[in-house]
Amino acid sequence: MHIQYLKMEKKREIGLSKFLSLLLRHNPGLIGLILDDKGWADVNELIGKSALKGKKFNLEDIKYIVKNCDKQRYSFNDDFSKIRANQGHSIMVDLELIPTEPPEILFHGTAIKNLKSILENGIHSGTRNYVHLSQDIETATKVGMRHGKVVLLKIMSGKMFNKGINFYLSKNNVWLTDFIEPKYIEPPNI
Numbered sequence: 001m002h003i004q005y006l007k008m009e010k011k012r013e014i015g016l017s018k019f020l021s022l023l024l025r026h027n028p029g030l031i032g033l034i035l036d037d038k039g040w041a042d043v044n045e046l047i048g049k050s051a052l053k054g055k056k057f058n059l060e061d062i063k064y065i066v067k068n069c070d071k072q073r074y075s076f077n078d079d080f081s082k083i084r085a086n087q088g089h090s091i092m093v094d095l096e097l098i099p100t101e102p103p104e105i106l107f108h109g110t111a112i113k114n115l116k117s118i119l120e121n122g123i124h125s126g127t128r129n130y131v132h133l134s135q136d137i138e139t140a141t142k143v144g145m146r147h148g149k150v151v152l153l154k155i156m157s158g159k160m161f162n163k164g165i166n167f168y169l170s171k172n173n174v175w176l177t178d179f180i181e182p183k184y185i186e187p188p189n190i
Helices: 002-026 043-052 059-068 112-121 137-145 157-162
Strands: 074-076 082-085 106-111 131-133 150-155 175-177
Touching: 002 043, 002 059, 002 082, 043 059, 043 082, 059 074, 106 112, 106 131, 106 137, 112 150, 137 150, 157 175
Parallel strands: none
Antiparallel strands: 074 082, 106 150, 131 175
């Protein structure tokens, strides 16, 4: 019985995290939530409007998600009255990112089915505001696995930066840039 309870709780945690991601990164209008221009949502409004749509949770639940999310997707302001996603938006928000010099090499995990197009056309942000890059192979692999059989691409980020291309480091340590030209992608040995 106790084990079932833990599984239900984990399922609820995942469901709430996905719900927050949907609202704070892609579609706040789903519940009539208003984000300010920096992507911040009022926590009480988030809780209240979610409850009206049948999704009930409280501040402690949100604090738990923010603290325990392995990808550290969300942040609170100092008094826990506002919350926002750290990156991954498909809606326009100003995350107040500061251009930052990246490491010489970053990694991008994607599905092998995308490889030909990427090597010809580069890496576009798609529906998101930025291309997401990882500093380590493990993270890039996990990201790529969500899209199918994974292929890891080495991105010559240092060369890009030296050519004046901006990079940003999100609060949860995801490297972001607008676009990656094919000439900055090292083809994998496959």
